[in-house]
Amino acid sequence: EWLRLVKEHADEAAWRELTRNNxxxxxxxxxxxxxxETACNRIELDGAVSIHSVERYLGDLAIANGWQFAAPVRQTGRxxxxxxxxxxxxxxxxxxALLGHSVEIRDSSDAPGGMMRYGIPEYRLPRDVLDAEVARITALGVTITLNHTVADLLEEQREGNFDAVFVAIGAHLSKRVDIPTRDAGRIVDAVTFLRDVASGETPVIGRRVAVYGGGNTAMDAARVARRLGAEESIIVYRRTAEQMPAHADERDEAVREGVKMNWLRTINSLDDDQMQVEIMELDENGKARGTGRFETLEADTVILALGQEADSDFLKVIPGMQFDGDVVQVDPKTLMTDVPGIxxxxxxxxxxxxxxxxxxxxKKAARMIDLWLNSRPHIEREKHDLATFDKLNLWYWGDNRRTTQPELAVEQRQNFDEIVGGLSADEAFTEAWRCLSCGNCIECDGCLGSCPEDAVIKLGKGLRYRYDYAKCTGCGTCYEQCPVHAIEMIAER
Ligand SMILES: Cc1cc2nc3c(=O)[nH]c(=O)nc-3n(C[C@H](O)[C@H](O)[C@H](O)COP(=O)(O)OP(=O)(O)OC[C@H]3O[C@@H](n4cnc5c(N)ncnc54)[C@H](O)[C@@H]3O)c2cc1C
Incomplete structure (x- = not known):
């Protein structure tokens, strides 16, 4: 719907539609x-619609124009x-807040945003963008109490007369491994490293930095190390390139920026400026196992990026709350824990x-909390079938290749300036036009023109059509010509 509105040059309406959900x-x-975009049907033609770049265009336009969310008409008092x-x-x-509830957020950090502020580096997410989108939420009346670590949830709930609680504490504890070294100060964890950099500090790193791990955090840590002046930044990962959990784009960008990859290696020990690594191999089940063969790589700092755990110990004293290791168990349909109201x-x-x-x-938790506060049951909405590519009857789709976003050349990426640029209004409009509107009527009048029985009645712009089933013979002509698969043939019962 919001892409359709961009096609109509109704950018503010598109932003309002989009922000109903996000x-x-x-x-x-x-x-x-x-x-x-991986699911976008246009992949089969000339590349998926660049949905994210149109979304960014709307987001940036809203910030530039100072668009605000409309406050709810009534307050519930909950x-x-x-x-x-x-x-x-x-x-x-x-x-x-949009549902009219009074909300207070409490957070340990000195600024809001969680990992968007203290994890994702600025060259991918400028902080003025983050600040602007958070400020719009506080403008709705949401209070954020910072530098406040919740240690006793039930007591804070009681003392603050809160009717319900949403726990969104993230996963901030870095997993660690023991790497023998004479100087433990040269082994840091990625979360602390990135947090320090995001807080304006300049952690001391050597000239050759090894990042241990293969996820997105590892890629960011390696790219940040380059920006802090490391001459060499290498990834050491125990499995293969294909098995890396990092997104391919993140990995490719790291390689473009000069990060070197060492697959099938584990770090055994760290000396002054050298690191002993064991060469791994895959067994018949694709699992990495040690070979007992070692090699030496140059490195004077190791950043551990082996994954994170939730710091959930303070929740474990709550009677009835269930855990799966460090994470809290919830009903996947309602996101409620085993403790009512949390x-x-x-x-x-x-x-x-x-x-x-x-x-x-x-979003889901807010809707479930609202139902719970109103003692209303959760009724799952039936999802309609997907309009997959084979169900479309496209007769025209234009010859528009996916619009590419401008980006800084690798030589320009010495600092934390944003790498990727946004689309112009014309480009966003063109990109939105690439949307095939799969499953959603575009009022092309194809069904109207094709019906031999005059059973299709046009209701006017934006109102689509009505089908006169007394006249319809079920011949399926309308269905067979519908370019976007907005018509379904359902057998009469
Ligand atoms: C380096 C890095 C790069 C990433 N890049 C991307 C990316 O490009 N795209 C993407 O989609 N995802 C990315 N992620 C993942 C993404 O950031 C997280 O999945 C997301 O932030 C999780 O959101 P959250 O609200 O659950 O937790 P968080 O963002 O972690 O926020 C949790 C908040 O809870 C607070 N808190 C914790 N305990 C308490 C307590 N007891 N009392 C009070 N406050 C508490 C913390 O201070 C924090 O502000 C990245 C993660 C990292 C680490």
Missing amino acids: PFPAIHGRVCYHPC RVLVIGAGPSGLSAAYQL FAGGDAVPSERTVTVGVGHG
Whole structure:
């Protein structure tokens, strides 16, 4: 729908439609790994619609124009505590505020944003963009109490008269391994390293930095190390390139910036400026195992990027709350924990750990909290079938290749300036026009023209059509010609 509105030059309406679900289009347009584009049918023609770049265009336009969210018409008087001001907590707070609830977020850090501020480096997400999209949520009346670590949830809930709680504490504890070394100070964890850099500090690193791990955090740590002046930044990963959890784009960008990759290696020990690594190989099940053969690589600093865990110990004293290791168990349909009225989402629950999933959890939790506060049951909406490419009857799709975003040349990436630029209004419009509108009527009048029985009645612009089933013979002509598969043939019962 919001892409359709961009096609109509109705940019503000498009932004309002988009932000019904997600308050962070400028952020998502930059950092979301856009799984929607992998699913986009246009991939079969000339490349997926660059949905994220149109989203970013709308987000940036809203910031430039100072567009604000409309406040709810009535307040419910119900109070909700949100623990954590990361994407998940902020998204929940936003949706709860729109529903008229009074929301307070409490967060340990000295600024809101969670890993969007203290993890994702500025060259991918400028902080003025983050600040602008967070400020719009506080303008709705959401209070954020910073530098406040919640240690006793039930006591804070009682003392603050909160009717429900949403726990969105993320996963901030770095997993560690023991690497024998004479100088432990030269082994740091990636979360602390990136947090320090994001807080304006300049951690001391050597000339040759090894980053241990193969995820997105490892890629960012290696790229940040380059920007801090490391002459060499190498990734050491125990499996193969194909098995790396990092997104291919992140890995490719790291390689473009000169980060070297050492697959099938584990770090055994670190000396003054050398590191002993064991060569690994894959067994018949594709699992990496040591070979007992070693080699030496030059490195004077090791950054551990082996994954993160949720700091959830303070929740473990709550009677009835269930855990799966460090993460909180929730009902996947409602995101409620086993304790009535306490919900959880984002990185702190079993899930894919992305900004997008976190924001989605925040939205879902807010709706579930609202139902719970009103003692209403959750009724799952039936999802309609997907309009896959083979179901479309395209007769015209234009010859428009995917618009590319401008970006800094590798030689220009010495500092934390943003690498990728946005689209112009014309480019965003052109890109939105590439959307095939799969499954959504575009009012092309094809069904109207093709019906031999005059059973299709046009209702006017924006109102689509009505089908007169007394005249319809079920010949299927309308269905067979519909370019976007907005018509379904359903057998008469
Ligand atoms: C280096 C790095 C790069 C990443 N890049 C991307 C990317 O490009 N795209 C993407 O989609 N995802 C990315 N991610 C993942 C993404 O950032 C996380 O999945 C997302 O931030 C999780 O959101 P969250 O709200 O659950 O938790 P967080 O963002 O971690 O926020 C949790 C908040 O809770 C607060 N908190 C914790 N405990 C308490 C407590 N007891 N009391 C009060 N406050 C507390 C913390 O201070 C923090 O502000 C990246 C992660 C990292 C580390």
